Amino acid sequence: MKGNEAIAEAAIIAGCRHYFGYPITPQTEIAAYMAKRMPKIGGCFLQAESEIAAINMVYGVASTGHRVMTSSSSPGVSLKGEGLSYLAGADMPALIVNVQRGGPGLGGIQPSQSDYFQATKGGAHGDFHMIVLAPASVQEMADLTVKGFELADKYRMTSMILADGTMGQMMEPVSLDFDVKPAPEKPWATNGTNLEREHNITNSLFLSPEKLEEENFKRYERYKVIEENETMYEEYMMEDAEICVTAFGIASRVAKNAIDEARKQGIKVGLIRPITLWPFPVAPFKKAAEQVKGIISVELSMGQMIEDVRLASECKVPVTLCNRAGGMIPSPEQVLEAIISMNNGGAK
């Protein structure tokens, strides 16, 4: 199954019956899959007139308490920024998929990870976060889609799948055998009072600064709980590692190949792969900083995650960047070279 299709089918299994999107490469398979499947299962696929309309349709469905999603790629996600901020401000659960391509501007259509800042630091105006999930296999594209819906409902916020063009197009075997947790009760939903309760309001406007501040503090209390309970990462050969490589998504797979090769050459190197990019897995880097002589951040960008790596490792060891950008992917040889260079004390 293709990564994009795995996301679509997993969303349906997770109970999502509403999808709104606008065509953009390289994620269009998600929309095509939904267009075929949704009418057959009583769901709604609607091609919106714009990315902006799509995210606002998502906001509308979310306000009724139903599971809902949209997907796009980098330039399209920028357009969705307004809606992402409103979803956050109104505490609406939804799933957003970004199958990233190279930027800035119209950029290109090849894989990239250069929306890391946009995804993890909010992505639009105001104080807010999204839960950002970074799959590194087609199986994880499906797993994290289900997880994304569950987390969104649990914490009343947006989850984002931050994939890239490779993940979207890659074909791998995938198991879709999920035990989906039922969505929680949503007494806040704007789905009609039936004249049986006070009216509900889905809203992000608070003209009193005291009230708005209170809302923001409350939201960040919730974020703290998420940081404590929902952080996910994978460690690979870190037990005895003297060098730490870190990467997410497709870059982590390239990094693993390089690590295997370096191990063959007797270099003790391991990998920390963040699965949640927000909340960022601080703990393993804190630990690694006491153990390794340096950290190499492998990224398909000009170096974005590296800033969080430096913060998490408190700059106790050198952190270097091994990257390609604009739609290019680092090769295992390039990563291996960075590992050897650090092993020889040549950390930049």
Added chain:
Amino acid sequence: MVVFDKPHALADVPLHYCPGCTHGIVHRLVAEVMDELGIEGKTIGIAPVGCSVMAYDYFNCDMVEAAHGRAPAVATGVKRALPENIVFTYQGDGDLASIGMAETVHAAARNENITIIFINNAIYGMTGGQMAPTSLPGQVTQTSPYGRDVNHCGFPIKVCEMLSQLDGAEYLERVAVNNVKNVKAAKKAIKKAFQNQVDGKGFSLVEVISSCPTNWGMTPQKALEWIDEKMIPYYPLGVYKDRSAEKEDA
């Protein structure tokens, strides 16, 4: 005998609107219609950005606050999720005909089964009186201080006329609320726009020519007269599309 009462669907709270503003009248008409059709309990209203941004506090039905111009898209989401419910948007001219024009046109093209109440007062009220997409040629506003120069910033948009060209739209009518006769006609149009949705007929929009005494720089009375003198000649009242009636005629 009660001869005048507040509609149940209208919240019993002070409205923030300026003295002489006609938003209060239109709010009341919408609430009366909800009462008369018995739909308050299953209605979800979408408030815009603009003077009526806080409409979510003024109606007793469930309410959703949309981003500027996005109300028809939000309404689309709500209606697709809850097809048995009644969904309306309440939008001003900047919201509907400028920043949200794409959402307006495409909701109409899809014949989205929603009701839109469109307040056209030819100005941005909330931000202090800037030129709107519907400001009249020559109209003085904060951002057209020498009068709207159509050679520089173009012509007003006639929303009902424009949307009437779309096969999708079901019902489009322009009304005014500057005298008793017009208010009565406006009520009838608004009721029809909601009844159409109940009957599953589709996209129904009522454009309400309204006044903004504060930003027009007029007394409330003069503003109502200005509607007759300037607004209605440019924006003629009437039904611009009624697909079901056309079918019956044919």
